[in-house]
Amino acid sequence: MLEQAGAQQAGHEHPEHYQQYGWNYAPPSRFERITMAAWTKPSWLAPLAILGCVGAAGTYVLSNNPTDAQLDPLGPCAFKLLTGLDCPGCGGTRMVWYLLHGDILNAVRYHVVALVAIPILAYAYVVFAANRLFKVKLPSKRIPLLAVFGYLLFWVVFAVLRNLPWAPFDWFYVS
Incomplete structure (x- = not known):
């Protein structure tokens, strides 16, 4: 009061x-x-900024082949250097590399969990941008909180299982 x-x-x-x-x-x-x-x-600034960030990330991946043995400008993964384990995001850059080159099977091999999120995030961006730029309301559904937590739990389980050195989990090991 x-x-x-x-x-x-x-x-x-x-x-x-x-x-x-x-x-x-x-x-x-x-x-x-x-x-x-x-x-x-202005209303176009946020969609343009997001698109610019995604474009910059895609340009970085395309200009620095993460699948070759050469050291990239940003260096190796700090988590992997310190622990020797693949972090939850390990393989994500290589997944994007293969996805941008149309190789879906290798994209799945390097990071299936992140690959699942790409179409959902892309559609969420289209809905957001259409609303901000053209005031068009595209159909969208709110993702239930339980689904978000389930996805994050799946990501954690995937991160643990991919570090196990025996079959069938060694298929996910990205070294």
């Missing part, structure tokens, strides 16, 4: 739906206002 009274005395208005539930409302900070303005105005 004191916080509400103090906020009202400071000249901050509470939206009705906050007052209705007795929640305290703090206006956004200057940093939050600048961040949200950069993300929301």
Whole structure:
């Protein structure tokens, strides 16, 4: 109650739906206002920034063949250097390399779990970009939280099993 009274005395208005539930409302900070303005105005900026990041990552993968024996500019995986084990993301860059070259079987071999997420993330981006750029509402479904946790659990199990050196798990070992 004191916080509400103090906020009202400071000249901050509470939206009705906050007052209705007795929640305290703090206006956004200057940093939050600048961040949200950069993300929301102009409306084409966020989709373009995401597309630029994906394009830069794809260009990096295509210009530095991760499947050859040469050392890439970013160096080897720090997790693998320290532990000798494949990290949960190991093979992801090689998976993208093979996917960009149309070799689905090798893409599956290097990181099947990440490969499963690509079509879902691509469609989510199309829905987001269509809405932001053209105000078109494409059909989309909210992914249940249980499915997200199940996927993450599957990723962890995959990360553990791929480090086991005997059959059939050695097929997932990406060395």
